[in-house]
Amino acid sequence: MPLTILQKAKKLFDQKKYSQVISLLEPNILQYRESFQFYLYLGLSCLHTGDAGGASSYFQRARQIKMRDPDLLTAQAALFLRRGETDQAVEYYLDALEYDPDHALAKKALQFIRKKGDKETFLNMAETGKITAFYPKPRRTSLHPAAVAAPLAVFILCASIFGIKAVSLSVGQETRADLSSISLQAIDLKNSVEAGGSYRYILTEKQVVQAFENSQRYFQSYRDNQAQVEINRILNSNASIAVRTKARLLMEYLSEPGFDTLKDNFSYATVIQDAYLYQDCWIRWKGMAANVSAPDDRFGFNFLVGYDTRSALEGIVPVSFDKPVFLDPSRPFELLAKIRIENGSLSLLGGGIYQSVSP
Template sequence: MSNKPKDLRLGLLYLGRSEYSKVIQLLESKIPLYVENKEFYYILARAFFYTGDISGAKLYFDRGQKIEWDIDSALYLGVLGLKRRDFNSSLRIWLDILDEDPNNIRAKRGLAALKKYSTIDDLDNFIRSKKIDSFVPRKPYRFSVSGIIALSALVFILVLGVIVVKTDTVEKVYTAITTKFFVQSKNSDVVDSDRDSGSYFILSELNKNFIDFSSQSEYSFSGAQIEEFFKISNNLFLQHKDNRVRTYLNLIKNSNANQQVKQKAEALESYLVDPTWTNFSDSITFKDVYRDTFQYENCFVKWKGKLSNLNIVDKKLHFTLLVGYDSEKILEGIVQVELNENIKIYENQPIEVFGQVILRDNKFYIEAATVMQYIIKEK
């Protein structure tokens, strides 16, 4: 008889029957009894995951990972990153998995998807599709005794051949996907002669150890992560997505990468072109910048809000932007804005600001390039 606690055995039974609400009802009230039990959190987190409760699933997967890190939980967290549109989180998780298990097919599928679906709309459509199910372990199922016996017999007969064929096929399929992506990027219609030099911003000619172990930095990455960030930067550059390129170069420049790698990043950065109001399409939120300012330094944002505290200092307009408060319903955050133009704008009115994230004294403000204001008349 199993030594597993009755609650966990019953939770697994409900999970296998896809009775996820029963799992949650059974286990969530018993957290104090299993506060240090890794399996408890793994069962509960999967129940939340399959009911579509993203925040609940992330909460309990994270708690379990703090007790003992495991690949299966990390795979779920990678997908949760996609569902939360936190693509950098997914990228880091999948790279961590591949550091531990270089042949993990689900992590490879995740990285391939980030490369293939390079626009927000494409990623949104992909995330809503069933294809994302292949990034996590199979759903738990409860088999009958006869079914288990039959399945065991089949596995016994075929297991060696399946393992050999599957391993070989996975490697070839992944190589084909990544090769196809890079070839298409280099020959895409969006790439012109001015970008040809971008194809040479690669790390293959450098020492494979890209790390400076003596440096103090904001971010600490593995060599594989740094190499992957550079590959993504290069491909985004070839697609003229320079604002997104900068987010990855910032990760490299503020990391434990060695000086040669950082010089490569700075060289690529020198080719970047600033976006304009009309061609800007990235979605960088106040929360993104506030949470990880170094990653978004010098990136451009376009935020709506309400203007307050308008002043003129050194012939510059200075004001406070209440981000997201243009409709006076949600306040996402407060940021200072500087505009090097003496134009007529009005306090306590909605405004849209397009500008660059600038770091000063460990705080960020927006150096505005363009502002647009619609005056709401009192009725």
């Protein structure tokens, strides 16, 4: 029986003929538009040939099809390692271990980062080609159902490597950081507001303390968007410098959501009423793209919010990605993005796009 195109590509990949894999697969994107392994092998081949932009684009498309594959997560982590961005790589490796606690490459990479994980090391490895040691080789089956919770041994391994101080071991949720070190102290409570000055929000001492406590409570409840709103309320108010500083520290603990993990999604109508209150929050809006541009390694367009049905337009917001994305501008899609305010105007920093493969 003759081999299929994908079977031929896998054989070529095993023979390390990565350019031939790309030449074989790219003309058949339409035929394999719903194949996870097609985009995974295509992305990995781009990675091996040094085309990081192409790899990123194909990995993103693969993740739209299957979000929880550990081989894909380690491949995306390798992209961060190439740039020396170990913090982001660690997050992807930990996610890979959550879905496959025995994933050897993820364990190996975390141990290496712990011992030699400085930026210069990985930049040198990328330059010399040694970084390929962290490129995954896909297994023939990709059946890795998400575990309800990673075994305790894996959690202990990660905690010992990265100094994670957990507050709980709740089944089905990642542990959150202990925020006791940035809680308000007695002196903060006594001097929680400043006198004089121009502020967007004027709060009483009680309101400042309540907003700060709300932000921590929302954080521990995995409602990072609501926590960010309370932080913004503090940062744009007459709260004391000490309180504002601790609010900014809390921001560093907030996580980037995915399409399936975003909570408290704010509508365009809500955000436009007071954009500063929602700055740095994440949104998931439907719409269309117009005026698409892709200069250098960036990608941008004007997002027609609510125009996915082509019957009503809520607003137009500029969107920019710091990486190439896979997008058909002729069809509607769902956008995951972070709210930004530039020169007093609302804009979005793209995080991901979900677009149905069917017209």
